[in-house]
Amino acid sequence: MALGTIFDIAGSGMNAQSVRLNTTASNMANAQTASSSVDQVYRGRQPVFASVQEQAMRMALGGEGGDRHPDASAGVQVMGIVESDAPLQRRYEPHHPQADEEGYVFYPNVNVVEEMTNMISASRSFQMNVEVMNSAKQMVQRALTLGQ
Structure with missing residues (x-):
């Protein structure tokens, strides 16, 4: 696995967690x-993730693991955001300005x-994906200093 792939994987994880944080913030705000x-x-919303595994995709395509397939990638993909099917909360508050005819x-x-x-x-x-990126960056920097 190339170090560039590590950055791609960690970046996709950071993107997925960003979507998750934004969805959670929206749920809490409402x-x-x-x-x-x-x-x-x-209605509460939750993101749906799918893992993308480069090696599994290569094997499915019949490859041995030589050249990287142009459509193959690795990491996490955000498939979408779905609404929760959990029941809504119905409260009896007859003096609330938003109450219906029955007071709910x-x-x-x-x-x-x-x-x-x-x-x-x-x-x-x-944060863990940031640490992965920092570790990979340090490895690249140390590899560059080996020739000195």
Whole structure:
């Protein structure tokens, strides 16, 4: 594995964790937004990732591992962002300005504790990818100084 590939893999991981952090921040920002209608209430969102493995792709294409296939890459790919199917929170608050005719207000299906856990996990994963990049950079710098 070339050192350039390490930068690609760590970069894709950082990108994926950035998407995860942004999605989590959006969920937390909308966790207490009220709505009078089920159709208008915010629903929690989660990113969907897929791992891309260069060696597995080469084997599937029948290659031995010689030249790099132009379409092959390694790392993490963000497949999309999906809405949660968890049930919405329906609360009886007849004096709330957003209450419906029966006095109920609908809140998002966002669990703030889970979102904080996601945020910590994504932040640490991002930091680990930064450390991988720093280590690879140090290896390249040390390899360049070997000839001196």
